Each structure stands twice: as structure tokens, then as C-alpha cells.
Amino acid sequence: MINKLVNKIKVTGAPIVVGLDPMMKFIPEHIQKKAFAEFGETLEGAAEAIFQYNKEIVDNIYDLVPAVKPQIAMYEQFGIPGLMAFKKTVDYCKSKDLVVIGDIKRGDIGSTSEAYAVGHLGKVQVGSNAYYGFDEDFATVNPYLGSDGVKPFIKVCKEENKGLFILVKTSNPSSGEFQDRKLSDADNRPLYEVVGEQVAKWGEEHMGESYSYIGAVVGATYPEMGKILRKVMPKSYILVPGYGAQGGKGADLVHFFNEDGLGAIVNSSRGIIAAYQQEKYAAFGPEHFAEASRAAVEDMKADIAEALNHR
Amino acid sequence: MINKLVNKIKVTGAPIVVGLDPMMKFIPEHIQKKAFAEFGETLEGAAEAIFQYNKEIVDNIYDLVPAVKPQIAMYEQFGIPGLMAFKKTVDYCKSKDLVVIGDIKRGDIGSTSEAYAVGHLGKVQVGSNAYYGFDEDFATVNPYLGSDGVKPFIKVCKEENKGLFILVKTSNPSSGEFQDRKLSDADNRPLYEVVGEQVAKWGEEHMGESYSYIGAVVGATYPEMGKILRKVMPKSYILVPGYGAQGGKGADLVHFFNEDGLGAIVNSSRGIIAAYQQEKYAAFGPEHFAEASRAAVEDMKADIAEALNHR
Numbered sequence: 284m285i286n287k288l289v290n291k292i293k294v295t296g297a298p299i300v301v302g303l304d305p306m307m308k309f310i311p312e313h314i315q316k317k318a319f320a321e322f323g324e325t326l327e328g329a330a331e332a333i334f335q336y337n338k339e340i341v342d343n344i345y346d347l348v349p350a351v352k353p354q355i356a357m358y359e360q361f362g363i364p365g366l367m368a369f370k371k372t373v374d375y376c377k378s379k380d381l382v383v384i385g386d387i388k389r390g391d392i393g394s395t396s397e398a399y400a401v402g403h404l405g406k407v408q409v410g411s412n413a414y415y416g417f418d419e420d421f422a423t424v425n426p427y428l429g430s431d432g433v434k435p436f437i438k439v440c441k442e443e444n445k446g447l448f449i450l451v452k453t454s455n456p457s458s459g460e461f462q463d464r465k466l467s468d469a470d471n472r473p474l475y476e477v478v479g480e481q482v483a484k485w486g487e488e489h490m491g492e493s494y495s496y497i498g499a500v501v502g503a504t505y506p507e508m509g510k511i512l513r514k515v516m517p518k519s520y521i522l523v524p525g526y527g528a529q530g531g532k533g534a535d536l537v538h539f540f541n542e543d544g545l546g547a548i549v550n551s552s553r554g555i556i557a558a559y560q561q562e563k564y565a566a567f568g569p570e571h572f573a574e575a576s577r578a579a580v581e582d583m584k585a586d587i588a589e590a591l592n593h594r
Numbered sequence: 595m596i597n598k599l600v601n602k603i604k605v606t607g608a609p610i611v612v613g614l615d616p617m618m619k620f621i622p623e624h625i626q627k628k629a630f631a632e633f634g635e636t637l638e639g640a641a642e643a644i645f646q647y648n649k650e651i652v653d654n655i656y657d658l659v660p661a662v663k664p665q666i667a668m669y670e671q672f673g674i675p676g677l678m679a680f681k682k683t684v685d686y687c688k689s690k691d692l693v694v695i696g697d698i699k700r701g702d703i704g705s706t707s708e709a710y711a712v713g714h715l716g717k718v719q720v721g722s723n724a725y726y727g728f729d730e731d732f733a734t735v736n737p738y739l740g741s742d743g744v745k746p747f748i749k750v751c752k753e754e755n756k757g758l759f760i761l762v763k764t765s766n767p768s769s770g771e772f773q774d775r776k777l778s779d780a781d782n783r784p785l786y787e788v789v790g791e792q793v794a795k796w797g798e799e800h801m802g803e804s805y806s807y808i809g810a811v812v813g814a815t816y817p818e819m820g821k822i823l824r825k826v827m828p829k830s831y832i833l834v835p836g837y838g839a840q841g842g843k844g845a846d847l848v849h850f851f852n853e854d855g856l857g858a859i860v861n862s863s864r865g866i867i868a869a870y871q872q873e874k875y876a877a878f879g880p881e882h883f884a885e886a887s888r889a890a891v892e893d894m895k896a897d898i899a900e901a902l903n904h905r
Contacts, residue, residue: 304706306705307720315721324720324723325725326718326720326725328721329718356700356706356709359710359713359714359727360709360727361713361718361725361727362681362713362718362725362726362728363674363678363681363727370673370674388736389699390699390736391665391699392764392766392769393766394617396667398670399667402667402671402676403670407637407640407673409640410626410635410639412635414636414637414672414673415673416671416672416674417673425701425736427736427738427761427764428766428768429766429768429769429770429772429773430771431767453743454703455703455704455742456742457739458703460740461737461740461789462738464779464780465777465778466775466777466778467776467778468776469775471778474772477775481771
């Protein structure tokens, strides 16, 4: 799956993942109205609106980008119907040959991490049958519990040729509160660097052709740290959130890429899925919101290409 | 809700939470057979078996203990039907007046953490209606992303009079890989201690009568660290996993309690729900598995009381 991701990045020329993080305030009124007319103002109605919104965006961008990243929290907040919309979104994106990164940020101890891994990336056994639960291609994982929380995910990834992106340095303002703490038992290097080293080690256990199946999450909002982490984990793909709405710019992104122009994939969520709400794309109007998303992907692709050409 | 939890601990005399972490290998054959006869060897069949298994255990222990802690991973591995069994379990336990701690270990940045908080503890808005998604009483939260990942949970907890248990020092063998690292910018104290201090600070924002709504998770397998953390977070309830199957003993637990005999609640999962598979309770047999669970709760209560009396 990492090989597929790298190949699709080469073919599309777009190291971009579109974050499918639907919030009701992003969904155009005509889609909400139609869903509510059918299901009422219920969790089922919200789930239907979310799925139709996602579908129209995906239909307009699937040929431009290699991957999508649905953020499960945005679905889980609508309970069971919301999670059904998450599953429908995963399946629909896969039918369009997109690589699906489940942004689930799960992580627990041994057998519990194994259950998450089985549910999201692998198959669960029921009597003599085996079933995929959510069946994403990649999942994001929280490393706070250490190796015996992460290794059950790696085990399932090996069985299924799937991969992970492990949180190393997150894009949010207070990520430094714990992640930046300096470790006296590691030459005063910060925790995120030590986590990055561990990601590189875990990555050796499951290598693809040129990159490992085990990648890392490093926020675009911390380009200097990205520069260091790029060297610490040369074979790990870096999933870079924080571009656009959170403040990360194209020029900040160059440090996350290797010399071969590969090694990073940049996420944008609301910058693309709610592009029609920005002044820049307002002319599309809510009816043509998904065309605005397509235009925003093309602009983002140009922004990153320009930055990589000028480094 | 923390007041209700403390009161129920006083009334039952049992600082015990039963971990409802069903694995297929724990579920007696007669329950599996009945569920599979109705739904086939499907995800729906597994979900039905899980719920019936949980229900019989709850019916046999609800008067003895204050709380249960369903581990969502064990349900999520069965996809949507599994999560429906999770929701049914939460609702059933609440109908028995048990405090329900959703062991979800979620955590993300700002608006995403808010979505998790809304989905598990609060209400989500759909048009002019508001709905509870999963509606647990407490949730476990991963702190790796820092304050802006945790504060959205606290905000919802305040609105709903609900609470959190934040991971500080987890019970698994490799928890020290990151959690025990010594911080040169914090007088060489370990990361878990600094996280514990932060939990105490967050706790001040949402106090109950004698304890905070914001508690901590500290593994029974690390009693010496528990002793320190007890002092670092005097007003935080400590949820203590790792008793029993993971190796924690009654005598190890005393350090997690305050002088008032309160301040900690000890989890046991397979030690109770799969008690009938232990030699000690084998005489109950699979047909009476839930009575074995009741006996195991009573033994655990005695073990903890004995340890607290002898400290």
C-alpha cells in the first residue's frame, strides 16, 4: 500500500491528501435540506448529508490526488449513523482507487491495540468466517503507550500490506507541552525526536520498495522540526497536517520532503472541502462547492510544486 | 458524575470498576451458539453474543460495584455491529444505575477533540435538534497532543457534569519507553510526573465536592510511581488498570488511595468477566459464568479491603 501511495503521488504529481473532515457548517444548505427532507433533522439525516457532501467532493477530485484522509471524530460525533457514513465514505473512496488513510489516532496496550488494528486494517474472526470492519488502507496511531501498543498494528499491517502514520509532532499550538520536552536521558533532545527515532526503527520491520509502510505525522506548522525529523526518519513517509487553515505555507513544506521530491504527503481539509466558503473561490457558489474544491486542489498542487522547485 | 461515583464507591464499599472487554474466547459456547443460530457467524452474530454475555454479567454484579468500563476497541473490531453492541451495553449499564467509563483513549487537536467529546460525552447539533451519540459518563483521554487536545473534552464535561480519566502512566510493559523519560527542563523528573501535574491543573478547572471530575489512569503494575502520582494529583481520582491478569496485586494498590480510603478505583476485566475460565472458579462451569464473575468481584473487594486495612 505504501508502494501504491508512492506510485500514485508520482503519477498525479500531487503529494496531497484531502482531509474528509465534514462539519455541518461546511455542508451547503441544499445538501442538508435534501437529507433532512428524507431522514428528518436526525443523526441519520446528518449522516446522509455528510456522505452526499463527501461523494460530490470525491467525484470532483479523485483523478487529481492519490489519497484521502477521513477524520473519524467528525463522523463518530454523530454516533452509529455517523460511523456508518464513515464506512460508506471509506468504501466509496476505495471504489475510486483512492488510498484511504483513516485518521483514527487510536492506541492502547497489547490485545486492545490488536483489536483496533483488526477493526480498522485487518479482519476479525467470527466462528469460521473473517470480516473486515472498517478496512482503511492506513491508520494514524498515537505512540504514548510505547512499543507494545504499536507492534500489534504493525503485525496486522504486515499481514494486510497496509501501513501506519504514527504521531510524532502534531500541528496544534500546544503540541509542545509534552512533545517538545527535552530528555536528559537522550542528550537533551526533545521527546518528538526520540519518538521519531523509534518510528524509524519500527519502520525497518515493514519496508516497501523505497519507503517504509510505517510513516509519521509531523505538523506543517513546525517546519524546523520537520527538517530534523526528515533526517531522523529518512525512509518514513511523513504525513503533514496543518497546511492552509492552520497556517502552514508551501514554502514551509520543503523541509518535509527528501531530495527525490518524495517522502511527504501534505494534508488539507477545510482548505479544500470548504473552499467555496473562502473569498478566493466564492464565485463557484454553494451549488458548485465541489468544483471549488477541485480548483483548491489544483492551486495547492501548484503551491507545493513551486516551493519544491525553488528550494 | 464524580460525586455519584464517589458516593457509589462509599455505599458499595467496592472501589472497583468491571472492565467489559469481551473477547470471543471468553464468551461461553452456549451464548455464541444461540447468537449464531439467529444471526449466523456474522458481525451481527458476534455483536449479539457480546451483548448477551455483557448483560448476564451486569445482571449479576450491578449491585456490588459502582462502575463498569467497556473498552471500545473490543467492540470496534466488529465494525458497525460491534459499535452498536457497545452503545447497547452503555445504555443497559446506565439503566442499572452503573457509572459508565468509556475506555476510548481518544485525543486529537482542537475541533477534532471537540467532536470526540461531543460524540461520547455530549450532544451533537443537527439542525434544531441535539442528540447524544454514545453518552458515556466518563471517557479516557490520551494527553500526547497537549492542552488544546484536552480542553475541548473538559468544556463538554462541564456542560454535562461528566468527567475524564487522562492517561498518565499506563499498565503495559513498554509504557516507560516514552512515559518514563527524564525531562531536563523539569528537574529530571519523568514525563509521567509532568503529565500528572498537568492533570492536577486541568482538574482545578472542574471540581466536584471532594474530588475533581478530571482523573488519571495509572497502572497497578507500577505501584512506586503510583505513590508519587498520588501526591502529585491529590484531588484526582486514579483509575487503576492492570490488577489481576496483568500482574497487579491487592498489596500494590494501597499507594493509589488517599488516607480517606478514597481516590482510586481499580479495574479488572478478564479477571472478572472470564472468571469461570480460571481454575479457582471452574466449578461454576460455563453455564454459570456470570455467577463466577460475581464471586470474583466479591474476592477482589475482599482483597482490596484487606490491603487497605493493613497499610
